[in-house]
Amino acid sequence: MAGSTSGARARLQQSAVELFRARGFDRTTAAEIAARAGVTERTFFRYFPDKREVLFDGQAVLVEALIAAIADAPRELGPLDVLFRAFRAVIPLLENNRPFAKPRQEVISVTPALQERELAKLEALSDALAAALEARTVSQLHASLAARAGMAAFAEATLSWLDASEPGLAERLDSVEAALKDLLRQDL
Amino acid sequence: MAGSTSGARARLQQSAVELFRARGFDRTTAAEIAARAGVTERTFFRYFPDKREVLFDGQAVLVEALIAAIADAPRELGPLDVLFRAFRAVIPLLENNRPFAKPRQEVISVTPALQERELAKLEALSDALAAALEARTVSQLHASLAARAGMAAFAEATLSWLDASEPGLAERLDSVEAALKDLLRQDL
DNA sequence: AGGGGGTATGTCAGTCACTGACAAGGAGTG
DNA sequence: CACTCCTTGTCAGTGACTGACATACCCCCT
Known part of the structure; x- marks a missing residue:
């Protein structure tokens, strides 16, 4: 094995x-x-x-946890709400990983070649999330856009939290979620 | 030169x-x-x-055109509207490039190494757009999220249009913009 | 115990991306 | 004509990655 x-x-x-x-x-x-x-x-x-x-190996568990959380979410939620629910569900998982993730991220953040690879991983994650959303009768276009917008917010929250654990992941997710929804409100 | x-x-x-x-x-x-x-x-x-x-060279002109369009936009527009305005401003530029962009994209789409590089370029573009938005008194967080959500939509429209020119770029931009704003409406 | 198969590892040779140092040619300028 | 800049060629070297083959070890079966 x-x-x-x-x-x-x-x-x-x-x-x-x-x-x-x-x-x-x-x-x-x-x-x-x-x-x-x-x-x-x-x-x-x-x-x-x-x-x-x-440097890129723990992704599988995270992906599966997110997918499972998406599948579990109540039917009536819109795609973004489903996503943020899933993000919150994996908070403990990320907190456990922080000791490993932090030094790793420090290396990545100063190495363009590694940043490129990380973007590819995030893209794969977005695709997986989009597919999970589609399984919930979300149109392909909506699923793709929601997944990418959500991932942008999720990445923002996670990366800044790796930098400083001060405001916890939960609060940071609150912030980015609010900011994202703010955005859409401003542009009606 | x-x-x-x-x-x-x-x-x-x-x-x-x-x-x-x-x-x-x-x-x-x-x-x-x-x-x-x-x-x-x-x-x-x-x-x-x-x-x-x-394979990656024409980006500079596109970036500058987008930045200029963002700077030109009326003050009262929200960040997403500013972005889509800019995207529409570069439609002619993209249409002129289609003969070159299409074969190029065919190669990229079947080559993981090139997809990785393309993601890095899109990320750089997002950063540039976010910076341009910040120059308009948009908060850093909002600017970053708007830029990434907007880029996701822009990329979606552009790539699908390279695949089939049938519905023009303008219509495709209309679709993804509507879908993106739809998204937020579903998740109040 | 002994044999057999599977898995992890080592060894070796080769291809190819990429780099630094130096030389050579050609265009323009005084 | 001499000087200089700019572009290109040549050569040698490093390091990522691969395929082929050999070896050692573990587990199971008889």
Whole structure:
């Protein structure tokens, strides 16, 4: 099974974050990460399809939790409300991950190549959310727009919260939700 | 000035699209593109920082046109209305570019590496739009959310229009704008 | 115990994106 | 004609990634 065997995967991820933080992403080679984890460069690329991917792994659980929350939501809610309900449902999950997510985000925020990959992941997440919304009789266009607008707000809240935990995630989600709905009100 | 000299840049771009369409992005090397354009691989990388970038170049004009349109907009409009006004202002620009944009988008749509780069460009565009909105006394949060929601709609309209010119860009913009505002109405 | 199969890893050789350093040619200017 | 700038070529090197093959280890079955 994945990860149950020797923990090489986890060691590689750990080593990668440490080295990226110390020397920067561009100046650390895949071979160095592998060496620190006690394996070969080749093994690194067996676990991760490319050097960036070593930082992007927890997404699956998050996606499934969000999808489940969307499926559970009461029928009468509009798409944006469904989304924000789902976002709030995964708050504990994100709070548990903060210790890992914070250093990771610090590396990403100073590395264009990693920002690119992160955008791709967020796009995939948006697509997944849109698909989940469509399963609720939301038109494809509405689902897509809602998913992307919602994700923008969700990302804004999450990233700023990783920067400073001061106002909690819940309050930040309140803020961005209000701001987003504000927006639409201003432009009738 | 850029491009005035020998046209090597334009030849490289042209060769790149042709080869990418014929063999696919991954199976064409930078050296092949350069050879077809009559230059060396080294020259290719003097014009473009990496292999993907050869497909992403016209953005600057578009950005400036959008920024200008935002600055011009009447004070009383809300951020989303300002944005859609700007989007409509660049319709002719996009229509002129369609012959180039269409084959380009076909290549991008089947190449994950290029999609990633495109997302990064759209993100940069969103940032530029958000900055332009902030210059109009829109709060940073509202500006960011408006820019991203607007860009999602704009991208949706533009990409679907590249697929089929049937309903024109103007009509498609009408549709996505209506859908976006619809969204917020459903979620009061 | 012994054999067999599956999985994780190592080794090696190769391709290709990308970079720095240096040289060469050509156009314009004094 | 000499000087200079700009563009391009050449060469050598690094590092990401891949395919092919070999090896070691674990688990199960007899």
